Amino acid sequence: MNLVRNNQQVTQYFDNSTGALLSFNDALSSVVPAENDLKNYESNGVLMFRQPGRYKYVAGMAPIPPRSIWVCDERFAHFRETIGFYAQCESIDRRVFERIAAQYLQALNIDTVAVELSGGLDTALIIEVLLAVGAKIKLFGFESDAYAFRTERRIQQHYKSKVDEFICLDYDECSPLSSLIDVPSHPYPNATNLTYARQKKTIASMHLLGAKILLNGDAGDHLLGHSFAGTQCASIIPENYKKWVLMEDWVNEAVYKPHGITYVSAFAMPPVARLIWTMRRGLSEDYMKLWARKLFCDRLPRELSAYAYKGSHDGWYAASVAKAIDQIYEVSKVASMYFPCQDINPDLLIARACNYDALPHSEKLNFMAHVSYATWIHGLARDRFIS
């Protein structure tokens, strides 16, 4: 058994054959896909490493997320605990929170920071903290004239009027699965590779805005909404703050970093996470995040303080499948040359794509897992095997 620690700021990869921790680039150059990888990937779940548990190796590796300790045996990597996160001793009110969080965010060189505006509470809070200290911020988001987008549109309009620079792209110009053959090679399969088209557009917009850091609201649901009851005395951040603790950041490493951009959750930054956790210590589950809506009610627009609507992009994903038949066929054709199996057979995958609407929910998830797996193999094959 190996005790694997990763106290880095980025994910490292545990190589089960050598027992070593590898960096992103080392892992990428040594990755050798194996026959049972697809089964292992499926059994791990499509959204990888977002909660404590045990995970099978894929290509003999397991990504070890930042600031976490893992125990590895022959078959599994088991999450053990998080490291290096402590609550403040004193209690914190909103003014203190805003001051400290803003100081930290400004230390990043605020002129180069942009915020991804999703239309939800989490990114709005990041914007409000920055606006509270008079920071001039740049906003970036996606818009659509679809009916389901009417609530997000209102939030975007609100913030557009508050900032100098705002870039809004059309959702339909970068639908999921539309750029699979261009996905950069990465050492480990992950379903976020399906949205590469969106990431490409984001990079172009960051250059236009002159931004080097793009803050997103990932993990806000967990930090602002999960139960922190029973953690009155504990100083180490509890296990139920799942997503950030276990965040796998291949997107930042493979997509953004080569362009000189850092794509990171503001909630994953240690001081921000610590401050919010300190404020929520002892509180029970609050999945509507009413706590935060109330605390910031005089800053937030009424649409976010008085309502807790939850947008869904499921329909947007589903609609994109039919448009991506060529891309799906191309990546699965290459992938199945290296690892012939029914699940990524191009003809069978296309048949499932054509019938996607009628698939049961679990089959839809499996379909996405198989496409993202084929995309992973395709990227490796294109950059390494074929050349």
Place this chain on the structure above:
Amino acid sequence: MLKAVRLPAEANGFWWTVGKFSGSLKRHDQKPVALFENLPRKVSQARSVVDDPYSCRWSPEPRSVDLPKNETATLCLLHDRLQRISNKKFYLSQMYAGIKYPMFETSDEAFSAFDRIPEQAKNRETLCLQRSLLVAKTSKSFYESGVIFIGAMPGNLDMHAWIIECNSQPDHLDRGWINYIPLLAIYKS
């Protein structure tokens, strides 16, 4: 009796409707002109709230309802019947829900009480139609001003049912209704 009125809508390059009798989602290549109907005032008012969710009154807190044990059992029985009729017999479900069985003054009280129905607690996501029809059957305020909307997400053909009543959405746990285009409205005439 409950009545239904179609609300054809355009999305993703097609026109969409929900059948009054079948309850099934239908896709049309052309605008289904013949299916457009005059909307009763109650429906058009409720529809305007759906179009602008921020004009809706909403409370995150459930109404506290004191329901005797025997009435909880009755509620479970009514719900069980609606489940047996099932989504497949959509029109029969509407007819059953149209036979009044008043138990609650308001629809938000009814929704709060439904938390005690074990099937609803377990399968909230899939039993939205039964939940809405049970409100129509048991809430006095629904008779006056409630409208059930059946909507769809055209991208993945997912469907949902919810209620708008007196400019409010009385189901305090339903935060996702905004994602669906309303295609059929059911109301007490």
